[in-house]
Amino acid sequence: MRAAVLALLSSLVLTCLPAAAEERVTLGVGRLFTNDQIGDGQDRWRTGSYSMSWMRGAEGTMARPGGLGEVIEYRFGHRILAPADLTSPTPGDRRYAGIMALGAYSHFTRGGIEFALGGELVAVGPMTRTDVLHDATHEAVGMPRPSAAVRAAQFGNAVYPTIGLEAARPVALGGAVLRPFVQVRAGDETYARAGVDLMFGENFTRGITARDETTGFLYQTLEDAPGRGLSFLVGYDAAKVFSSAWLPEPAHSLTPLRHRLRAGAHWQGEHVGLFYGAAWLGPEFIAQPSGQVVGAVQLQVRF
Structure with missing residues (x-):
């Protein structure tokens, strides 16, 4: 494990080294919040997450450059996985997991193909203090709190070095863009x-978008990229999951494929932008009785 962590950290340092002497500046910060309370109104499975992308590159950058390492996304993620019942889980349901991730990705384009390549250190367990935050939040709003038994059974402290690659080929279709993609992840x-993804409007068809790990939604990361008005996005993907630290065998059997279907709209004014979308997430393990609908929100404020 120690060797893997050092190898990942070394690769991230090399990825983040400047590809040119030009000084990097902050190009924008993209954020996306997801929760099933603003989706199907439940509190279960992939119940909540927060993603933040801090983009750094040469001043004036408005699209993916041609060189690896010229634009770097420093990414922070916080996710909560939970059983369907936070007080008395059904035997065979998934265990509670409080997850935090920190990493870096290079966004670039080659031959008309858009790439995102990088890695993260993914931490889980009581050391993230996620269960404490979850408990306090639910107490404050009068929702069921995770029981002592659920918190005691959560995944223990661990760190997973993780690497990922996404490649997409945008195709212009009149006023829309069709963006097929493939993605691989190990960790x-x-x-x-x-x-x-099928995208309409400048919020998604311009700039540099990042992909949310929970829902698959693309969200804008460049402050000055979107023009005013409405933008729309619909998307679908399927994943073959070979292993999951959050659904370990033999306690859980993974579904043959993991499906996601999503749709959302973004309104951009002169200083404020607002996105809302809903994503259907199919079952991830055989004992999961149904899929779930997770809502996603992004608020952008420009001064």
């Missing part, structure tokens, strides 16, 4: 995924 979850 906390190891999978191969293929899918497509």
Whole structure:
């Protein structure tokens, strides 16, 4: 484990080294919040997450450059996985997991193909203090709190070095863009995924977008990229998951494929942008009785 962590850290340092002497500046910060309370109104499985992407590159950058390492996304993620019942889980349901991730990805384009390549350190367990935050939040709003038994059974402290690659080929269709993509990830979850997004409007068809790990939604990361008005996105993907630290065998049997279907709209004004979308997430393990609908929100404020 120690060797893997050092190898990942070394690769991230090399990825983040400047490809040119030009000084990097902050190009924008993209954020996306997801929760099933603003989706199907439940509190279960992939119940909540927060993603933040801090983009750094040469001043004036408005699209993916041609060189590896010229634009770097420093990514922070926080996710909560939970059983369907936070107080008395059904035997065979998934265990509670409080997950935090920190990493870096290079965004670039080659031959008309858009790439995102990088890695993360994914931490889980009581050391993330996620269960404490979850408990306090639910107490404050009068929702069921994770029981002592659920918190005691959560995944223990661990760190997973994780690497990921996404490649997409945008195709212009009149006023829309069709963006088929493939994605591979190895680490906390190891999978191969293929899918497509259909995008209308400048919030998604310009700039540099990042992909949310929970829902698959693309969200804008460059502050000055989107023009005013409405933008829309629909998407679908399927993943073959080879292993999951969050659904370990033999306690759980993974579904043959993991499906996601999503749709959302973004409104951009002069200073404020607002996105809302809903994503259907199919069952991830055989004992999961149904899929779930997770809502996603992004608020952008420009001064």
